[in-house]
Amino acid sequence: MQSLQQSKTKENIAKPRTKKKVFIETLGCQMNLADTERMLGMLEDIEYYPTDKFAEADLSILNTCSIREHAVDKMRSYIGKWDKLRKPGSLIAVSGCVAQQEGSDLVKEIKTLDILVGTHNIHRLPDLVIEAENKYREALDNGVEGIEDNRGINFSRPQTAEVWEELPELIPETPIFRKTKYFAWVNIIYGCNYKCTYCIVPKTRGEQRSRSIEEIKSEIEGLAKEGFKEIILLGQNVDGYGLDIKTNFTTLLREIHKVEGIERIKFLTSHPCDMTFELIETVAELPKFSKYFHLPIQSGNNEVLKRMARRYTYERYMELINYIRKLMPSATVTSDIIIGFPGETHEQFMDSIKAIQEARFDACNTAVYSKRPFTPAATWDDPISAEEKNERIRFMNAIIAETAEKQAQRYLGTIQKVLVEGPSQRNPMRLAGRIDDNKTTNIDCDPELHDKYIGQFVDVRITKANAWALRAEIV
Ligand code: 5AD
Ligand code: SF4
Numbered sequence: 083m084q085s086l087q088q089s090k091t092k093e094n095i096a097k098p099r100t101k102k103k104v105f106i107e108t109l110g111c112q113m114n115l116a117d118t119e120r121m122l123g124m125l126e127d128i129e130y131y132p133t134d135k136f137a138e139a140d141l142s143i144l145n146t147c148s149i150r151e152h153a154v155d156k157m158r159s160y161i162g163k164w165d166k167l168r169k170p171g172s173l174i175a176v177s178g179c180v181a182q183q184e185g186s187d188l189v190k191e192i193k194t195l196d197i198l199v200g201t202h203n204i205h206r207l208p209d210l211v212i213e214a215e216n217k218y219r220e221a222l223d224n225g226v227e228g229i230e231d232n233r234g235i236n237f238s239r240p241q242t243a244e245v246w247e248e249l250p251e252l253i254p255e256t257p258i259f260r261k262t263k264y265f266a267w268v269n270i271i272y273g274c275n276y277k278c279t280y281c282i283v284p285k286t287r288g289e290q291r292s293r294s295i296e297e298i299k300s301e302i303e304g305l306a307k308e309g310f311k312e313i314i315l316l317g318q319n320v321d322g323y324g325l326d327i328k329t330n331f332t333t334l335l336r337e338i339h340k341v342e343g344i345e346r347i348k349f350l351t352s353h354p355c356d357m358t359f360e361l362i363e364t365v366a367e368l369p370k371f372s373k374y375f376h377l378p379i380q381s382g383n384n385e386v387l388k389r390m391a392r393r394y395t396y397e398r399y400m401e402l403i404n405y406i407r408k409l410m411p412s413a414t415v416t417s418d419i420i421i422g423f424p425g426e427t428h429e430q431f432m433d434s435i436k437a438i439q440e441a442r443f444d445a446c447n448t449a450v451y452s453k454r455p456f457t458p459a460a461t462w463d464d465p466i467s468a469e470e471k472n473e474r475i476r477f478m479n480a481i482i483a484e485t486a487e488k489q490a491q492r493y494l495g496t497i498q499k500v501l502v503e504g505p506s507q508r509n510p511m512r513l514a515g516r517i518d519d520n521k522t523t524n525i526d527c528d529p530e531l532h533d534k535y536i537g538q539f540v541d542v543r544i545t546k547a548n549a550w551a552l553r554a555e556i557v
Contacts, residue, residue, distance in 0.1 A: 104130040105139035107160070110147025112316055112350070113287070114178055116267045118145050121177065121207055122259035128208045132259065136164070141173045141211060146180035148282055150452040153180050158192065165194040173197060173214055177204060179286035183455065186243035193239060200245030201287055205254040214242040249273070249288045255297070264501055264537045265346075266310045270298055270334065271317035275326075276353065278380075279391045280420060282454040283318055290319065292327045295337050306343030311539070312501055313338075315349035321356035331356075332364045339368045345539060346501060348520065350376040354394045357402055366409040373410040374520040377402065378418035382437025383430040386423055389459075396437065403441045412492055414519035416445040421478060422471035423451045424462040431474050435481055444489050444521070445550070446482045450475055486549035493521070493544045493552055500525060500542050500554065502535045515540075523552040 104125050108118045121143065122132050133139055144160050147153065157180050164174055175197035181188065182200040189198050197214045199207050217240035253272060260266055273288040274281075302313055315338075317323060323331040338347060347370050354377055365371045377399075381387050384395050406413050419434050438446060450471045453460045498517040506514040506524045513525040513535055525542055527535065535556070542554035 100129065102130045102140035103133040103138055104141045104143065105133050105136050106143045106145055108145045109156075110145075110149065110179065112267060112314075113269075113318065114145050114147060116269055116316055117178065117201070117204060119258050119260055119267070120204065120256050121145070122261075123257035124205070124208050125211070126259055127257060128212060130211070136167065137169060139169060139172055141175065142168065143175040143177055146176060146178035148179040148183050148286055148454070150449065151454070154184065161192055161195055171218075173211070173218070175199065175207075175211070175214075177201070177207070179282070181245060182286045183282065184245075185247075186245045189241040189243045193241075196239055196241060198241075198243035198245065202246040202249050203244055205250075205256050206244055210242050210244055214240070217242065249291065253291055253293060260310075262503075264310060264503060265312035265314060266305050267314050267316050268298060268301055268305070269293065269317065270315045270320060270349075271323045274318040275322060276319065276355075276393070277391055279389065279458040280423065280451060280454065282457060285456050287318060290322055290326055292324050292329075294327065295324075295329060295334050298334065299337055299341065302338055302341050302344060306341055309343075309537075311344065311537075312346040312348070313344055315347065317349075318351060319353040319356060320349045321352050321358070321361060325356075332358070332361050335361075335364050335368070335371070339370050344370065346370055346372060346518065348372040348374055352377045354379070354399050354402055355392070359405055362402070362405050362409060372518050372520055373413040374416075374518075375406060375413065376416045379434075379437055379441070380418060380420050381423065381426070381430070381434050382419075383426075383433035386426055386430050386433075389425070390420075390423060391458075396433070399437075400440065412519070414444045414521065415441060416447075416520075417441070417443050418447045418449075419478065421448060421450050421475045422464075422466050424459055424464040426451075426466065431478075435478060438478070438481055438485055442489055443482065443485060445486055448475055448478050448482065483549050490521070490547040490549060490552065493517075493547050496544050497557060498523065498542055498544060498552075498554070499539050501539055502537065504536055505529070505532060513540075517542075517552065521552055522550065523554050525554045525556060527556060 106118050108114050130141055136142060142164055144157060146157050157176060161174060168174060173196040176195060177199045179201060181198050186198055189195050197210050199210055221240050271290055271292045273290045274283050275290040277284055321331050323334055352375055379399055380390055380392055382396055403415060500515040500517055500523050502513050502515040506512040511529060513527045513532060515523055517523050541557050543557050544552050544554050546553035
């Protein structure tokens with residue numbers, strides 16, 4: 083699918099351009115990491131190439147996240163720091179959820195910002211960059227005072243901002259610059275139709291829009307040809323995939339499973355309300371699927387779940403977990419929990435603790451509830467003190483670590499398949515990768531042999547197991 087905007091970009095690149103460098107700092111979730119790869123892909127078309135050195139960048143982009151409080155302050159502080167350190171003549175841009183949430187007026191407040199682009203119109207980035215470059219050049223030609231070193235007192239930066247309130251009708255396909263070599267993220271669905279009362283995602287990412295099966299499959303076939311072996315399907319609610327285009331997630335999974343060359347497939351994030359028994363059976367049946375589920379529970383108490391508008395009960399959640407464990411006894415299950423949702427009592431909090439132990443999570447992200455603009459819960463009474471919430475999260479994290487440690491022991495002595503990603507960052511004498519059900523595994527291996535294994539699936543025996551990682555030897 084080619085968008086009008088994209089062909090406009092193509093016209094622009096017909097002009098000769100000099101090669102430039104772009105630096106992107108990504109905050110937040112996998113969705114933002116995928117957007118960063120998309121931005122790098124699009125920018126390559128207009129001769130901007132990635133750098134990991136801020137000081138040499140001609141364009142620096144902060145890809146923001148707004149899931150928790152202080153997101154706007156955090157962005158201001160980044161931009162303030164960047165403005166002091168930026169290479170003269172370079173441009174600073176803000177993209178992502180904070181841009182979408184705040185709208186284009188944000189540039190009026192932050193005078194040092196050159197470009198602002200929302201999540202709904204991220205495909206417009208190359209055009210906006212060219213527009214900003216042109217405005218900057220014009221100011222330079224007109225001898226605007228201070229522009230040469232871009233810190234002049236009278237220099238008011240010419241700003242370019244575009245944030246679409248409405249979602250585009252089509253999801254424009256864009257080039258993608260992959261940072262990883264052996265596994266790749268593939269977006270299958272954008273946005274979310276749920277309206278959990280604490281969550282800003284429906285505001286920043288819009289309604290659910292599924293990509294077609296053909297489009298997703300052809301992207302994955304392309305990846306297989308390039309040598310990628312594993313793909314991770316991404317979406318705010320992957321189980322809702324297809325409901326807006328008269329298909330469903332299991333149909334997609336069966337189609338993708340046929341792609342030759344792709345040996346391992348994962349997906350995240352799941353929603354307990356849309357996850358079906360049929361999906362669990364499909365994952366159990368098809369060998370390329372990792373037996374790995376990221377299924378956020380958010381709370382173990384039905385009253386709290388109701389106020390969160392999660393639309394399932396604790397009992398239903400446990401039914402799904404029990405079915406997963408029945409069909410795939412060694413499956414990995416991870417989750418997310420919010421602590422101190424407005425009005426959460428101590429007893430209700432303890433129900434979440436019980437849930438961790440009963441569901442036997444292999445890992446669980448925890449966050450103290452954070453008030454978000456435009457969300458219903460933001461207006462509700464929240465009598466629990468910050469100290470109490472901090473106390474609760476500390477206690478919960480200890481329970482999670484204990485549960486994860488116990489869970490990890492099931493791997494001891496077993497043979498597992500690791501897709502080796504490269505040397506371990508902590509200890510370059512070891513190789514690092516993930517086993518089928520996603521656990522990070524460090525392999526003792528002579529560095530001279532590293533090249534032989536990197537990018538390959540390697541059989542290993544697990545020699546040590548702790549809460550967050552495994553150690554192994556090659557068999
Ligand atoms: N406060 C705290 N945590 C939140 N999450 C989403 N919104 C909020 C909020 N307002 C958490 C949820 C979600 C994860 C991505 O972030 O647990 O699953
Ligand atoms: Fe947010 Fe709920 Fe949608 Fe998840 S399902 S993105 S928590 S609204």
